[in-house]
Amino acid sequence: MIDATNDPLPNLLARDPHSHKGTYGRVLVVGGSLGMAGAPALAGMACLRSGAGLVSLATPRCVQATAAGFCPALMTHALADDGERLVESAGPALSGLLTEADAAAVGPGLGRSDAVTTLVGVTWSIAMPMVVDADGLNGLAASRGRLTAPAGPRVLTPHAGEFARLSGSPLSDPNDDTERRERAADLALSLGGDETVVLLKGARTVVTDGERYAVNSTGNPGMATGGAGDVLTGVVTALLAQGLGPFDAARLGAFVHGLAGDLAAAKLGEIGLTAPDLLDHLPEAWVQTNKLTQLGADI
Numbered sequence: 230m231i232d233a234t235n236d237p238l239p240n241l242l243a244r245d246p247h248s249h250k251g252t253y254g255r256v257l258v259v260g261g262s263l264g265m266a267g268a269p270a271l272a273g274m275a276c277l278r279s280g281a282g283l284v285s286l287a288t289p290r291c292v293q294a295t296a297a298g299f300c301p302a303l304m305t306h307a308l309a310d311d312g313e314r315l316v317e318s319a320g321p322a323l324s325g326l327l328t329e330a331d332a333a334a335v336g337p338g339l340g341r342s343d344a345v346t347t348l349v350g351v352t353w354s355i356a357m358p359m360v361v362d363a364d365g366l367n368g369l370a371a372s373r374g375r376l377t378a379p380a381g382p383r384v385l386t387p388h389a390g391e392f393a394r395l396s397g398s399p400l401s402d403p404n405d406d407t408e409r410r411e412r413a414a415d416l417a418l419s420l421g422g423d424e425t426v427v428l429l430k431g432a433r434t435v436v437t438d439g440e441r442y443a444v445n446s447t448g449n450p451g452m453a454t455g456g457a458g459d460v461l462t463g464v465v466t467a468l469l470a471q472g473l474g475p476f477d478a479a480r481l482g483a484f485v486h487g488l489a490g491d492l493a494a495a496k497l498g499e500i501g502l503t504a505p506d507l508l509d510h511l512p513e514a515w516v517q518t519n520k521l522t523q524l525g526a527d528i
């Protein structure tokens with residue numbers, strides 16, 4: 230039995246006038262493969278739009294130039310590849326980059342292969358705050374039964390399809406709130422670790438650490454569009470980099486991501502909404518969210 234949290238959403242404090250980019254955290258996004266250069270770029274751009282100080286992408290060499298081309302504020306690192314996806318020999322360089330970051334996102338657009346599964350396993354054993362999404366989750370699913378507890382705080386962000394792979398069975402009713410929170414809590418507990426949070430995406434996204442849960446109130450079906458989840462990954466990772474714990478980062482991230490979608494839909498409608506529109510509306514979503522959280526609003 231898990232309880233709904235009574236804690237108000239945390240507030241991202243006003244920026245200290247003497248602060249610098251190092252104050253707000255360094256993020257590494259590990260993602261991309263041939264044909265999916267956009268996924269890590271969307272996540273990285275969402276990090277920047279959510280206050281992270283410095284954001285780098287670590288991608289297979291074959292997509293580095295493409296991923297870098299989306300936004301001049303992103304830095305990029307090329308890792309060893311086979312012309313399509315990362316290869317195992319990328320492991321040491323990847324570990325080195327991770328140790329220089331305050332938080333990481335692993336998975337957007339990585340693709341699936343045995344080498345990717347091995348590399349995801351390498352990241353799982355590094356003691357830093359991390360969001361695992363998309364093919365990071367598929368990599369974990371491929372290692373199911375052999376996984377040790379994660380070495381640091383984790384937020385896993387599956388949609389229902391990824392959740393089925395990771396937990397070993399599909400939700401019997403993907404829209405049933407009780408089943409969603411209980412299955413998500415079971416998964417968080419079964420993965421182990423001191424701070425493992427599951428954010429099960431959908432029309433009513435649930436966030437749980439296995440003991441408490443929150444259901445997100447923002448968002449709309451216009452967000453059922455490719456790349457929307459990559460943006461969420463970036464938002465939550467930026468909050469980890471700024472020092473929030475995984476449960477707070479996940480529920481604040483889900484709230485502001487959904488609000489960006491609601492603001493975008495109010496202006497553009499739901500039908501034509503795209504993931505880059507979410508990026509464009511994140512600044513206003515942050516302004517509104519910070520006003521609400523400063524007031525301690527019940528949201």
Ligand SMILES: NC(=O)C1=CN([C@@H]2O[C@H](COP(=O)(O)OP(=O)(O)OC[C@H]3O[C@@H](n4cnc5c(N)ncnc54)[C@H](O)[C@@H]3O)[C@@H](O)[C@H]2O)[C@@H](O)CC1
Nearest residue numbers: 265266267268337338339340363364388389390431455456
């Ligand atoms: N611009 C890009 O480069 C993009 C790359 N992407 C990457 O594409 C790869 C594959 O991700 P996908 O999620 O498409 O592939 P998956 O195979 O994990 O999921 C797709 C399938 O799951 C179903 N599904 C998704 N959400 C669901 C939900 N809430 N309930 C029930 N079923 C659901 C879909 O209908 C679809 O059949 C990932 O690496 C991802 O990061 C996507 O994020 C889209 C954008």
Ligand SMILES: Nc1ncnc2c1ncn2[C@@H]1O[C@H](COP(=O)(O)OP(=O)(O)O)[C@@H](O)[C@H]1O
Nearest residue numbers: 430431432448449450452453455456457458459
């Ligand atoms: N009907 C909906 N209502 C509210 N939010 C939605 C809806 N459909 C999708 N979303 C949100 O959009 C995002 C989709 O994530 P995901 O399926 O991982 O997309 P992608 O992999 O293409 O980036 C999630 O945050 C999800 O909660």
Ligand SMILES: [Mg+2]
Nearest residue numbers: 363388458459
């Ligand atoms: Mg996704």
